[in-house]
Amino acid sequence: MSRDQILANLRTSLNANRPWLLGEAARMPHEPPPFVLPAQDDLVGQFVAEIAKLEGKAYRVADAAEALAIIDRLIEETQATSVIGWDLDQIGLAGLPELLAARGIKPAAADVRGEGRKARLQELEPIPICLSGVELAIAESGSLLLRHGPGKPRLASLLAPCHIAVVFRRQLVRGLGEALALLAQRYGDEIFGPTSNLTFITGPSRTADIEMTLSLGIHGPPQIHVIVVEE
Amino acid sequence: MTTGRRRAVLFATCIVDQLYPTVGLAAAELLEQQGVVVEVPSDLLCCGQMAFNAGFRDDAYAVAGRTLEVLRGKGDVVMPSGSCAAMIRHLYHELFAHTPFAGMAEDLAHRTYELSEYVVDVLGVTEVGACFNGRITYHDACHGLRFLGLGRQARALLGRVQGAEVVPLPGCDQCCGFGGLFAVKQHSISAAMLDRKIEAIESTKADLLVTGDVSCMTQIAGGLSRRNSPTRARHLAEVLANMVDAR
Amino acid sequence: MSQTIAFYDRVDHALHDSSLQTALHRATTRFIGNRAGAIGALCDADRLRDQARAIRAYALAHLDELLPQLAANVEARGGHVCWASDGEEARRYIIELARARGVRSIVKSKSMASEEIHLNEALEHAGFEVVETDLGEYIIQLAGETPSHIIAPAIHKTREQVSELFQQHLGMPPTNEVPPMIRTARQALRQRFLQADMGISGVNFGVADSGAIVIVENEGNARLSTTVPRIHVAIMGIERIVARLADLGVMLQVLARSATGQKLSVYTSLISGPARPGEEDGPEEFHLVLLDNGRSRILGGQYAESLLCIRCGACLNACPVYQAIGGHAYGGVYSGPIGAILTPLLQPDLPDAYLLPQASSLCGACQEVCPVRIAIPDMLLRHRADAVKAGKANPVEKAAIAGYTLTMTHPAIYNAGGKAGRFFSRILARKGRFRRLPPPLHLWTKQRDFPALPPKSFRELWAERQKQRRSSS
Numbered sequence: 008m009s010r011d012q013i014l015a016n017l018r019t020s021l022n023a024n025r026p027w028l029l030g031e032a033a034r035m036p037h038e039p040p041p042f043v044l045p046a047q048d049d050l051v052g053q054f055v056a057e058i059a060k061l062e063g064k065a066y067r068v069a070d071a072a073e074a075l076a077i078i079d080r081l082i083e084e085t086q087a088t089s090v091i092g093w094d095l096d097q098i099g100l101a102g103l104p105e106l107l108a109a110r111g112i113k114p115a116a117a118d119v120r121g122e123g124r125k126a127r128l129q130e131l132e133p134i135p136i137c138l139s140g141v142e143l144a145i146a147e148s149g150s151l152l153l154r155h156g157p158g159k160p161r162l163a164s165l166l167a168p169c170h171i172a173v174v175f176r177r178q179l180v181r182g183l184g185e186a187l188a189l190l191a192q193r194y195g196d197e198i199f200g201p202t203s204n205l206t207f208i209t210g211p212s213r214t215a216d217i218e219m220t221l222s223l224g225i226h227g228p229p230q231i232h233v234i235v236v237e238e
Numbered sequence: 239m240t241t242g243r244r245r246a247v248l249f250a251t252c253i254v255d256q257l258y259p260t261v262g263l264a265a266a267e268l269l270e271q272q273g274v275v276v277e278v279p280s281d282l283l284c285c286g287q288m289a290f291n292a293g294f295r296d297d298a299y300a301v302a303g304r305t306l307e308v309l310r311g312k313g314d315v316v317m318p319s320g321s322c323a324a325m326i327r328h329l330y331h332e333l334f335a336h337t338p339f340a341g342m343a344e345d346l347a348h349r350t351y352e353l354s355e356y357v358v359d360v361l362g363v364t365e366v367g368a369c370f371n372g373r374i375t376y377h378d379a380c381h382g383l384r385f386l387g388l389g390r391q392a393r394a395l396l397g398r399v400q401g402a403e404v405v406p407l408p409g410c411d412q413c414c415g416f417g418g419l420f421a422v423k424q425h426s427i428s429a430a431m432l433d434r435k436i437e438a439i440e441s442t443k444a445d446l447l448v449t450g451d452v453s454c455m456t457q458i459a460g461g462l463s464r465r466n467s468p469t470r471a472r473h474l475a476e477v478l479a480n481m482v483d484a485r
Numbered sequence: 486m487s488q489t490i491a492f493y494d495r496v497d498h499a500l501h502d503s504s505l506q507t508a509l510h511r512a513t514t515r516f517i518g519n520r521a522g523a524i525g526a527l528c529d530a531d532r533l534r535d536q537a538r539a540i541r542a543y544a545l546a547h548l549d550e551l552l553p554q555l556a557a558n559v560e561a562r563g564g565h566v567c568w569a570s571d572g573e574e575a576r577r578y579i580i581e582l583a584r585a586r587g588v589r590s591i592v593k594s595k596s597m598a599s600e601e602i603h604l605n606e607a608l609e610h611a612g613f614e615v616v617e618t619d620l621g622e623y624i625i626q627l628a629g630e631t632p633s634h635i636i637a638p639a640i641h642k643t644r645e646q647v648s649e650l651f652q653q654h655l656g657m658p659p660t661n662e663v664p665p666m667i668r669t670a671r672q673a674l675r676q677r678f679l680q681a682d683m684g685i686s687g688v689n690f691g692v693a694d695s696g697a698i699v700i701v702e703n704e705g706n707a708r709l710s711t712t713v714p715r716i717h718v719a720i721m722g723i724e725r726i727v728a729r730l731a732d733l734g735v736m737l738q739v740l741a742r743s744a745t746g747q748k749l750s751v752y753t754s755l756i757s758g759p760a761r762p763g764e765e766d767g768p769e770e771f772h773l774v775l776l777d778n779g780r781s782r783i784l785g786g787q788y789a790e791s792l793l794c795i796r797c798g799a800c801l802n803a804c805p806v807y808q809a810i811g812g813h814a815y816g817g818v819y820s821g822p823i824g825a826i827l828t829p830l831l832q833p834d835l836p837d838a839y840l841l842p843q844a845s846s847l848c849g850a851c852q853e854v855c856p857v858r859i860a861i862p863d864m865l866l867r868h869r870a871d872a873v874k875a876g877k878a879n880p881v882e883k884a885a886i887a888g889y890t891l892t893m894t895h896p897a898i899y900n901a902g903g904k905a906g907r908f909f910s911r912i913l914a915r916k917g918r919f920r921r922l923p924p925p926l927h928l929w930t931k932q933r934d935f936p937a938l939p940p941k942s943f944r945e946l947w948a949e950r951q952k953q954r955r956s957s958s
Contacts, residue, residue, distance in 0.1 A: 010556075010568035013723065013777045017549040020785025024545075028789070031542035035535040039734025043527050057748070118765045124715060128679045148748035157763035161712045165705060183749065184734035191730065198730070199562065199695055199757035203767050204712075207737075207753040212705040214667070216621035216637060218508070218644050219515050222667045225620050226674065227705025227752065252893065255943040256903050257936055262943035263950075278947050284893040289886050291847060293869030293878070297890040304894050332863065384849035413805045417846025419882065422928045424844055426500055429932035430809040431846070460933030463918050 042147055042182025050146045050179055051235055057149025061210025062223060063231040065149075070238045071101045074173060077234055078103070078138075081171060082110055085135040089115045091166055092138035094158035099140060100173050100236070114138070117160035131162065137170040137228060139163045142205075143186050144174045144233075150209040151233065152186055156202035164208060170228040172208075176237045245275040246314040246356070251322045252284040253452045261452055264479035265318040265353055271479075272361050282308045287325040290333060291418045298333055306334075306342045314360075315350045318475050320382020321451050323352040328385045352382055353475060354450055358391035368478045369400040372445035375407040377435070377458065379451035383411055392450055392474050399477060407447075408438045416457035432461045439469055446482065447471045492837040495814040496844070505641050509811050512640040516802040519746025520854065527742075537739045538857040540732045541793040544693075544724075545784065551693040551726050552775060558696020562758025564771040572602030575774050579604065579685070579718055580611045582772060586716060588613060588682040592674075594700070594707035595619040596687025597635060597796060598720045598776050600818045601831060604685070616677045618706035620670055627654050633812030633820065635798040636744050641811055674706070684710035684768070688721035689740065689795070691773075695730045697757040698773065701740060701750045708752050717759070717768040723775050724784070724792040736795065739856035743797035783830050787867050791826045793857045800851035800861060806844050815841055822851035822861045829868055839877050842868035881925050903942050910938035 021028075047053045051067055058065035068074050082090075092114040095104045107114065115134055119127045142154040151172055155161045164170050180186050190198055190205075198205070212227030223229040246269060250262035266276045286302035289295075302325075309315055317323045327347045334343040357363050374396060382388035389411075396404050415421065415431025422428075435458060439447050447462070447469055449455050459471035476482050499505055524530045544551060556566040569575035583591065591613050593599065605626075608615045617626040621639035625632060627650045632638030639647075644661055651657040657669045686707050690699040698719050700707045711717045727736060733755075741747045760767030784792060801807045801821030812820035817828030817835055825841035832838055842865040851861040872878065878886075892899050913919065914937030922930045929935055941949075 009570040009574055009777075012570055013568055013775075013781050014549055014553070016777070016781035017552070017723075017784060020781055020783075020789070021546065021549060023785045024789045028542045028546035032539050032546055035532070035539040037536060037540050037543065037729075037732060037735070039536070039731055039738075040528075040533070043529075043533060043738055045528055061751075116765060119713075120760065120765065120767075120769065125680060128713060132675070132679060145749075150749050155764070155767070156761070157765070160765040161708065162766050165708050165712065182734075183738060184731075187731055187734045199697060199755075201761055201763065203562070203756060203758050203760050203764065203771070205697075205755040206708065207749055209747070209749040209751050209753075211751070213703050213751055214620045216619070216624065216639050217642075217647050217663050217666060219512050219637070219640070220644075220663045222663055225667055225671055225704045225706075226618070226709055250943050252899075256906065257938060259939050259941060259943035259946050263946060266947070278944065280944060280948070281896045283896065283899055286893070288889055291866065291869070292882060292886060293866070293871070293873040294883075294886045294890075295870045295873070297886050300890055301893040329863075329866075332866075380846070380848035380850075384853055411850075413846045413848035413850065415805070415846055417848070420843070420846045422925065423879075423882070424496070424806075425928040425931060426497055427806055427809050427844065428846070430500055431805050432933065434805075456936065457933065460929070460935060463934040464932065 039184035039187065040182070041185040041188065044147045046181065050181060051176060051237060054144060054146040054149055054179055055235065057147065058210065058233050061149055063149070063210045063233060065233045065235065067235050067237060071236060074100055074234045074236050075102050075106050077232070078171060079106060079110070081136065081169065081232060082112065085169055087134070087136045088112060089134045090136040090138045091115050091117055091131055091134050091163050093140055093160070093163050097140055097158050098138070098173050099175070117162040119162070131166055134167050135169055137163050137165065137167040139170070140173050141178055143189060144179045145183055145186050146179055146181050148183065148209055150207045153206050153208065154202055155204045155206065161204055161206070164206070165227055168224060168228055169230040169232070171232045171234065174233060174235045176235065179235070243273060243275050245277065246316045247277050247279060247309065247312045249282055249315050249317045250278065251317060251319050251452070253456070254318060257456065258452050258473065260481055261318055261473040261475050264473070264475035264481045265316070267479040268353070268357065268366060268475055269316065271366065272357065272363055277312070279308055285322045285325045287322060288418055290325065290329060295333065302330060302333060303339055306339055306346060309346055310342060313349060314356070315346065316353055316356045317350065318353045318473060319451050319453070320352045320379050320386055320388055321453055323350055324381040324385040326350045352386055352388055352450065354391040354395060355386065355388055358394055364394045365398045366395065366478050368398070368480055370446070370477055370482060371401040373403045373405055373443065374399070374446045374448055374477070375405050375439065375442040375444040376410060377407055377414065377447060377449040377454060378411045379449050379454045380413050382450050388450065395474065395478055396448065405442050405444060407442055409434070414454045414457050416453050418453070421457060432457060436461045436465060436467070440467060444469055446477065448474050448477055450474045492814070492816060492840045495816060496810050499810040499814045504643050505811055508640050508643065509808055512634070512637055513802045513808045516745070516798070520743055520799055520802070523742035523746040523748065533735060533739055534856055534858060536735045538793065540727055540735055541795070541857050544726045544728055545789070545792055547728065548723065548726065548784065551728055552723055554693040555691045555696060555726060556775070558693070559758060559773050562696055564758040564773060567772060567774045569774055569776050571778050575602050575720065575776050576604060576607040578774060580607065582718070583608070583613055583683055586682070588716070590614045590677070590681045591616070591683045591685060592678055592681040592710045592714065593617050593685045594687065594702065594710040595622055595638070596685065596720050597818060598687055598722050599685065600632060601778065602776065616674070618674050618677070618710060619704060623670060623674065624650060631813070631818070634801060635796050635819070641813065678709045678713045681714040683716040683718060684714040685718045685720065686711050688719050688725055690733065690736060691721050691726040692730050692733065692755070693726055693728050695757060697730070697755045699733065700754045700756065701737070703751040705752055708754055711754065711756060712767055715768060716770045716772070718772045718774060720774045720776055722780060723777050724780050740795055740797055743799040743854065743856040779831055788826060788830055788864055790859055791823065791830070791864060793859055794823055795857060797856055799854040799856065803850040803854045805846065805848060805850065817841070822865070823859070826861060826864045826868065839868070839872045842872070907938045907940065
């Protein structure tokens with residue numbers, strides 16, 4: 008009922024203003040630019056520098072072994088006995104399952120659906136580390152794009168105070184326009200097929216709501232560690 | 239047009255006519271010095287902005303419609319006010335849309351210029367032989383700045399004034415709080431905006447605050463005068479035509 | 486702040502509130518600087534803004550097709566869509582849904598549309614526990630106030646005031662340091678998230694071709710609100726749509742930069758329906774409320790351009806009037822220049838909404854920073870014309886304008902009036918100025934002088950000069 012009424016109103020209104028709006032719409036092509044900032048030679052360098060500006064931690068490493076060493080150190084520092092993570096296969100870092108096993112860590116499944124949702128959430132809450140991969144990363148804004156879905160829960164970049172993300176050099180693009188184009192190329196109409204959620208993450212959770220004072224970690228992770236594997 | 243000399247109507251505006259005749263004379267001098275034959279139609283009064291901005295469109299239509307008639311077929315029109323020029327260039331379109339005057343309004347919009355714009359962009363002149371021994375700072379009047387894209391012209395002209403030290407005004411593109419009837423109807427907000435402007439002007443320790451609009455000039459001069467500030471507010475034309483008395 | 490207080494009283498109150506003045510100055514200066522830096526760094530900011538405008542105009546021109554497309558795609562993904570003609574329908578849908586699902590506790594992330602329909606009051610009245618989770622919104626909820634800025638709802642609050650609220654409501658030990666306040670809020674709100682049955686969010690953009698909604702935020706509260714509870718309800722003004730996913734490549738760039746000066750906001754979530762089979766987390770139910778509330782009508786009139794707005798708040802920060810009085814003085818949900826346009830349209834029942842378009846010096850700073858280049862001053866002028874047409878003009882002003890028009894259309898009256906003015910000026914002005922003028926011009930001379938009138942008008946002097954020239958040549 009309301010649907011029909013709203014659509015009827017819209018059509019009446021557009022009878023009057025559609026020509027003007029179409030004129031405005033035609034002034035410029037809509038295709039987004041692949042990137043919006045002046046290009047830099049070193050894409051990884053740009054990405055790492057952007058994350059640092061956001062008060063995140065970024066690491067350039069040559070190979071998986073160096074990446075594992077950083078993860079090992081972060082586990083040590085947080086004294087984690089568990090992590091909320093992606094399926095380790097989907098992160099794709101060679102040696103990661105062995106590292107966690109050696110540390111005695113069994114990744115906790117963020118399986119909160121169905122009965123006992125709230126109880127399961129309470130169990131996940133104290134876990135100190137989130138561990139994820141990425142779909143893509145954007146150099147000019149220091150952003151991670153996570154395409155969630157089976158084996159890639161949203162809570163694995165959200166719940167714990169420390170988020171570790173593993174990025175491979177091949178996943179890095181220059182700008183947002185390029186990232187969206189790549190998504191469309193990869194998945195066509197099924198970008199949202201097996202997943203209900205895509206999230207761009209650009210630095211640690213922040214707020215300036217009290218006197219414009221920048222504070223980290225009001226809701227999401229105050230710490231974000233992005234490990235860029237250049238192999 | 240009998241000779242090759244450029245002709246222009248000087249539309250001094252009602253405020254200049256009644257409150258600041260020297261601004262009108264200065265503008266005329268400036269144009270004549272550059273070889274322009276200046277005409278001042280005796281029955282040319284007001285652009286109608288006051289009524290338009292207050293929402294009284296029928297009144298604005300009457301005043302502006304009369305102005306359209308007076309300026310019909312008169313060639314270039316030059317105004318020592320960015321705000322009034324913006325009224326003609328930017329708002330007459332809406333005021334006269336779907337009326338018999340639409341075409342005339344369009345035509346007038348295309349041949350109306352603000353003074354500094356006319357001197358610099360049309361006549362191609364920045365050196366007008368002006369002198370002022372003292373410190374000058376410049377306030378960008380909003381309508382000229384944002385609806386006509388002005389600012390660079392006045393700065394180019396002031397940069398050539400002999401003996402003048404031109405210093406930047408902090409927040410030079412911030413509104414002074416005049417806004418027509420806004421200054422009276424919302425006088426407390428207007429006064430708060432004026433306070434900020436005066437503070438910025440005082441920080442420059444300038445002898446002259448120069449601007450291209452007498453409406454802003456009235457607001458700013460009123461504030462400076464109330465505070466007994468040593469800084470005086472003057473119109474750009476007065477400086478360029480050497481009509482600012484030394485002190 | 487109560488809406489029964491007249492607009493002018495709210496203005497005076499704001500101008501005399503020194504902590505508000507400090508907060509406004511700090512916030513708007515920071516926002517302006519951040520925005521200028523972020524826009525200035527772009528390869529081609531003008532083009533990007535032109536593109537953003539074109540994309541939004543296209544979406545509005547096709548709203549009658551894009552909304553059904555968005556709804557169909559959401560439903561195809563297992564989501565539910567409510568078409569709400571007004572706030573009442575939207576509130577009823579959400580309350581009935583919450584009752585049917587046995588909801589007790591609700592977490593909300595920032596949504597101007599929900600403010601517009603006063604959803605919180607309705608939910609609380611219906612017996613639900615509702616918590617705003619954006620820190621700024623949470624602070625003003627504890628204080629029992631409304632947002633004073635689209636992006637930073639609590640900018641009018643000092644840290645001392647926040648500390649007091651947290652001590653009183655959350656048992657925080659006394660402190661004026663911000664970090665312990667942040668920790669206190671994180672802990673308190675985290676438990677609210679984990680125990681919530683329903684999350685309510687706003688929508689920055691609906692993406693028609695993907696059946697997705699986009700939520701932009703910095704804190705992570707919107708991610709938690711839309712991930713943790715069993716049910717997610719998103720409320721979207723029907724105009725907040727783009728046709729294609731690729732359009733976000735322009736819109737997100739201008740939104741973040743215009744709002745806070747960030748390259749991208751910390752979290753940008755694209756959500757399409759409820760969790761899929763095989764996903765471990767995410768909500769079981771997704772409901773999209775498409776809120777009209779007057780927008781379909783506005784689209785056909787002379788304020789249609791205001792529907793291009795993407796709620797970045799840049800015009801608030803740039804506006805010298807907003808800088809002076811802040812958001813609450815406007816009295817409506819939306820403040821600043823865009824609020825002065827939207828409030829009379831979306832909340833026409835507010836008694837002094839028609840005064841808001843008067844609260845502008847028409848300086849144009851708003852249009853200059855608008856990422857979609859909305860001609861805000863032109864629309865403020867149309868509102869003023871509408872108010873006059875509706876007979877709302879102040880009688881003194883009406884008389885003044887009648888006198889003005891008579892004068893400016895009759896040179897004889899104009900000349901006589903000028904002579905009379907100069908006569909009185911000679912008698913009454915002192916030292917070239919007026920310190921005081923009679924009403925209604927006393928409002929001018931309250932804070933500034935008025936120049937004495939010169940002995941002769943420009944046109945008189947010009948006529949004399951031309952006469953001399955003729956006789957000498």
